[in-house]
Amino acid sequence: MSYNKNKQLSLTDSNLDALSVKELRETARKVLERGIYGLCFSAYEKGQKPGDVLSEEQIRRRMKLIAPYTKWIRSFSCLEGNEIIPKIAKEYGIDTMVGIWIGSDKTKNEKEIKAMVKLASQGYVNIAAVGNEVMYRGDLSELSLIDYIIEVKGQIENIPVGYVDAYYEFSDRPAITEVCDVILSNCYPFWEGCHQSYSLLYMKDMYRKAQEAGEGKKVIISETGWPVQGSDLNGAEPSYENALKYFINTQNWAYEENVELFYFSSFDEAWKESTEGDVGGFWGLWDEQENLKFESKNINIIKKRINHQTNCKKTISEN
Secondary structure, three states: OOOOHHHOOHHHOHHHOOOOHHHHHHHHHHHHHHOEEEEEOOOOOOOOOEOEOOOHHHHHHHHHHHOOOEEEEEOOOOOOOOOHHHHHHHHOOOEEEEEEOOOOOHHHHHHHHHHHHHHHHOOOOOEEEEEEOHHHHOOOOHHHHHHHHHHHHHHOOOOOEEEEEEOOHHHHOHHHHHHOOEEEEEOOOHHHOOOHHHHHHHHHHHHHHHHHHHOOOOEEEEEOOOOOOOOOEOOEOOOHHHHHHHHHHHHHHHHHHOOOEEEOOOEOOHHHHHHHHHHOOOOOOEOOOOOEOOOHHHHHHHHHHHHHHHHHHHHHHHO
16 A cells, blocks of 8 residues: 555645645746756846847847746747847857758748857857747648758757757657757647646656657756646636746656756747737747736736736627
């Protein structure tokens, strides 16, 4: 017999269910202050979107806010001001997973690669990520993506090169997995409709499947997170409380098991609603106005903003 009352349903994260929202917030703040492995860096301010040029000032301001809490940052492009992100990160002693955005525009792809190679030669790149969810979006053929990965590997020495996509793509596309030095796996229980109570177990299984596909290669969770508001997806419910629980559980697991995990995301970005629906703009640990969601002095501001946005969307849908 191995009964232990302290372990009842412990794998379903029910140990957090007894905590109030205030206690969850305080716990999340302690977890953040302990330090996390990595953050996906979101730099676009209100009214901005990919294609707009980022300023050094806005990148520097946001980097200063997150620097005390993270060892790594992940960027998504090397053009339009994004190339400044790893440079400023290095000023704060933060390591970098530098991404290049690969899509259907061959000319832009080559510009991305050229900019990546330059940053790498200057010592600003610790891990190179060639493409983000290219297979998921269907932007290129598998062979075309592999060619780009090989092209980057041929121009960068002594830097691991990988590709970012959903965990299952590395099982479904072994040729891509084979050419990568490191497996960069996006693991989102939310996007598969998983209830928050089982989300950590679900995410662990995603990670394990990526490990199996990698056959011994290092696996990094390149994205995971939970939105604070928006529409439900089957059993997955966006809420402030659920986002707190997911952050605490994933970070504690990663800390205890030495899992390299990038949390998505640092700041809310409204432009993402155009591609992800009404949850798209609410994945950040900080809101769009750069208020940390774990600080008690900010919680009323954040709640009012959530309620206002929810009411506005309800009015629009009714009309």
